[in-house]
Amino acid sequence: MKKIALFISILLLVPLASAGEWRGDGTPLYTIAEGRIHGGVYVGGGHGLTYEDPYVEYFDLPGNIEYARLYVPVWNYNEGDWIEVSINGKSLGRSSEPDYVAAWGICDYALNVTDELSPGMNTVSVTYHNTNGAPYSIVLVAVYNDTTMPQTRFWIAEGNHALSQTSKIDHAEVIFKDDIPKGTTNATLWTMMIAGNEGEIDKLYFNSNLLGEDVGRRKSGAYFDLDSWDVTEFVGTANNSVWFERGGETYIHPFNAVLSIEFMEDQGDDYIEIHPMAKSEGENLPRAVVMVLVVSMLFLIYRVRSKK
Amino acid sequence: MKLIAILILLIFFLPQLAAAELEIGMDIPLKNKEIYQENRLVAGVSWYERGQVVLTNTGDENLHNILVSVDVPLQMDIDIPVQAMKNISADNNTVTARIGELGPGESISFIFSVKPPESIEFKKKGSFAISASYEDSTGTHSTSYTHVVEVVPPPSWITYGTVLASICIILLAFFNCLEVQCA
Numbered sequence: 001m002k003k004i005a006l007f008i009s010i011l012l013l014v015p016l017a018s019a020g021e022w023r024g025d026g027t028p029l030y031t032i033a034e035g036r037i038h039g040g041v042y043v044g045g046g047h048g049l050t051y052e053d054p055y056v057e058y059f060d061l062p063g064n065i066e067y068a069r070l071y072v073p074v075w076n077y078n079e080g081d082w083i084e085v086s087i088n089g090k091s092l093g094r095s096s097e098p099d100y101v102a103a104w105g106i107c108d109y110a111l112n113v114t115d116e117l118s119p120g121m122n123t124v125s126v127t128y129h130n131t132n133g134a135p136y137s138i139v140l141v142a143v144y145n146d147t148t149m150p151q152t153r154f155w156i157a158e159g160n161h162a163l164s165q166t167s168k169i170d171h172a173e174v175i176f177k178d179d180i181p182k183g184t185t186n187a188t189l190w191t192m193m194i195a196g197n198e199g200e201i202d203k204l205y206f207n208s209n210l211l212g213e214d215v216g217r218r219k220s221g222a223y224f225d226l227d228s229w230d231v232t233e234f235v236g237t238a239n240n241s242v243w244f245e246r247g248g249e250t251y252i253h254p255f256n257a258v259l260s261i262e263f264m265e266d267q268g269d270d271y272i273e274i275h276p277m278a279k280s281e282g283e284n285l286p287r288a289v290v291m292v293l294v295v296s297m298l299f300l301i302y303r304v305r306s307k308k
Numbered sequence: 309m310k311l312i313a314i315l316i317l318l319i320f321f322l323p324q325l326a327a328a329e330l331e332i333g334m335d336i337p338l339k340n341k342e343i344y345q346e347n348r349l350v351a352g353v354s355w356y357e358r359g360q361v362v363l364t365n366t367g368d369e370n371l372h373n374i375l376v377s378v379d380v381p382l383q384m385d386i387d388i389p390v391q392a393m394k395n396i397s398a399d400n401n402t403v404t405a406r407i408g409e410l411g412p413g414e415s416i417s418f419i420f421s422v423k424p425p426e427s428i429e430f431k432k433k434g435s436f437a438i439s440a441s442y443e444d445s446t447g448t449h450s451t452s453y454t455h456v457v458e459v460v461p462p463p464s465w466i467t468y469g470t471v472l473a474s475i476c477i478i479l480l481a482f483f484n485c486l487e488v489q490c491a
Binding site for chain 1 (some may be wrong): 339
């Protein structure tokens, strides 16, 4: 009888041992930086979960980078894990605590790398310590100055929000706050999502306009989706927003939303405003997980008692 | 007399022995080898798999104007990711790379991505045919290399069902065994 109890206990503990502990629903996306600049926004990255070590990605950048943020989403974070990012051969040191962590250890390291980049080709490599986990991708968002270009309004939103069936979180919204003059020449939205599945139909909207279905389908690499959308025709005059709808996905994590809107005429001085980082929200077990645990324990007690 | 003949032969062949050579290698998919099998692509995945071609100058003089072409099998779609090396392009089912110069003992690599076929009925093999032409002091040369990969269908419901049935049988056997012991 003891063996049966032991066996069931092991069965119950296997998922916890392999995927770490539940880390909560994560951090809804919020604006970390915004501004106006004569220039543009570069967003690039790749290339999915491959378990390569080092994990390397290349970025071909324009000059005059005014602000740059590097993201390293990682699967299966547990205490004691770390990553070490190097840019063009220079180590930025080890990072142990991820900036955003959610669900069963899907996490994101966000680094300010404005002063580490060079015009032209940049090589970013990540080495890591993580049992059963690895980087999903390396993504770079960089704002560059080019006085020959029109003025552009931009917002960079980051986070790690677990939209999941078990937590009953079905959507996430990011609002890019500000008034926008009528008549913009060009507007681009970039989105980055982790853990989407092909055939599980999620939806993405910009100002209530459907941009795509099944956007999270691992098209940019295993469990990784980085997309850019021409949203020029959908730009509103105030508080533009992007809406991630989980739909049929059992599990999907929006990580980034970046919007750039090119003006026809200058709207004032250039500026970049950096907002304080949000902390990961507290851990909480989803109801379904609690229910499964309770039912399992009741079954175990019943089996033990019925054998006596 | 024999010694003179050997000497003449050596003098005759020395330039050939010292001639530059270009060695070609390939690695696909670019993934951790402890987890993923080398030279195996799974059909039906929604992403592109990366491959890397490595060129090594094993000779003792500079090679110039190296032109490499990779014929991609099974009409797989090709994508060229951003990378350190430039002058790489893809046209139809061929990846082309141009390298200006490669010194003796030096290596250079480039990456490209291919999308495995959406579906295949049975496991099949595909060959990446790589050819390279280059120049050295003795003229223009060419070399080639073929890299064979295996493309396998994704796990089917039959596979999942078999695994599930096996687990059930093991569990049943385990419990029955324990029941006997308990009794």
